[in-house]
Amino acid sequence: MEMIVQVKKTPFRLKTAPLLAGVLVACMLPLSTMAQEAPPPQEKGPAAKDAMLHALEVTYQNPYRAMDAAQVKAVLDRVFGYLDATTPAEIISKSSGAPIARLDKADPDAVLKPGDFRLTSYEWGVTYAGMLAAGAATGDRRYTDYTIKRHQLLADLTRLYYPGVKADPANAQAPIKSFLNPHALDDAGALCMSFLKAKNAGSTVDYGQMVDICGSFVTEKEYRLKDGTLARGGPDGKGGNKMRPLQDTLWLDDLFMGVPTIALLGKDKGQARYYDDAVRQVLQFSKRMFNPALGIYMHGYVEGMRDHPELHWARANGWAIMAMVEVLEVLPKNHKGYKAVEDQLRAHARGLARFQDKDGLWHQLIDRNDSYLETSASAIYTYAIARAVNRGYLDKEMYGPMANLAWNAVAGKVNPKGEIEGICVGTGMAFDPAFYYYRPVSVRAAHGYGPVLLAGAEIIEMNRRFKFGLNDSGFMYQGQR
Structure with missing residues (x-):
């Protein structure tokens, strides 16, 4: 035959x-x-009218396929082009606006040249990490150099200005004073993470002084509850307490703002106590704030209250799952807390999978479908889930298609200029849903740029390693490459 x-x-x-x-x-x-298509019918003779309905063409909101590396890079290149043009790594005179070509002493008139985004925000700590990841995944040195160039500038400014800021924190002037004199995890944690990641990747910038500043703040100076959990709303230094928004408040965001740096310090310093602290933070935040029935976290928790606002803000959940993949990246596998962190990551991923919207994104309040679809959280989930698939924490068969669906939706939010649309602006903690429902979105919200770079880089790695395609019209895992 x-x-x-x-x-x-x-x-x-x-x-x-x-x-x-x-x-x-x-x-x-x-x-x-x-097994790409349904088997042919065994019956002979004229086909019934319903015979090929399963093969009707479907119109999806976003591409229903896996992007190859070149397609993903084209999206990342647009983001890079925009950020490289609008975040100058330059010093200017505050009074005249003229560039300062060489800065060899702590000039109080010197400032960073303004751009669309601040170079020392926690969001830009994530962006520096995203540029490093994109450079590694694509082989395009421009991404890596973006981070190294700005890290070098920050190191130079630290060397010049830190002695004066340390001597007179209240009155000293410095272009990067929020970093040199941090008051919150936002000022130090994510930047420190990016420094340690770059150092581990082989950067020749001298990070010693900067890591000492930000690392000591995260591990020794930030307020904690009695059991050691990072918190807000501690003493204000004047006999009262900072109300953020209440005394002894946990923000889920801080699981990311502090914990990856703590874990990375364990690797950097070779001391197990940092690993122990990182694991303790994950588990103590989760004990208080994770809803096991839903598989997602509340945004805020106030120690001593009997009830807590069960508002499941998407980006905070993103910071939580991202923190866990970053901790597992450096936590020794024989650490007694390794399995507990991995189990918590898996429980969170299962919960997020339940709430993914039909077109790939997640809602601003995850479990409330009438809240808007939000880009930054969706990008963070894409990164964390794809990274977890690549590292074997999550099953590729289950979560690979989910991550690809999410990436295709996130990529659709990158406009031709490289701006990212649909990003929720900075958001505090609230006790009512209206606050979250009505938070504005803006392409100038810095929170989405680093996550998109991280997500694209990890999708490139995942789709190089595993093949995903159609089987009976459904998108799914099809084996190792």
């Missing part, structure tokens, strides 16, 4: 006995070409 098998529209003929044909085809064809 002659049997014809279609492989990517190229006829592949086998001449063999009928009994062996199916076996040989199954053995000889790669997994990516097997």
